[in-house]
Amino acid sequence: METLMNILMEIDESIQWEKEKAxxxxxxxxxxxxxxxxxxxxxxxxxxxxxxxxxxxxxNSVEALWKMVQRLKEK
Structure with missing residues (x-):
């Protein structure tokens, strides 16, 4: 999850990633x-x-992104 957050912050530091759901x-x-x-x-x-x-x-959200990453890693 830390890696995901780092990637998101590199894309745009102004977005409050944890709070956004859309x-x-x-x-x-x-x-x-x-x-x-x-x-x-x-x-x-x-x-x-x-x-x-x-x-x-x-x-749409950090949670959704993380779930997708986890699911794809299992393939």
Missing amino acids: LIDDRILDSFGVISLISELEEAFDIEIEAAEMIPENL
């Missing part, structure tokens, strides 16, 4: 941010995030 729905994280995030997550956690995973349910 990063995608409220357009807090833009398309460039999503692409950067996906790339960083894949590299940091040695996972592959396919297009089908790039849905708001997996990206």
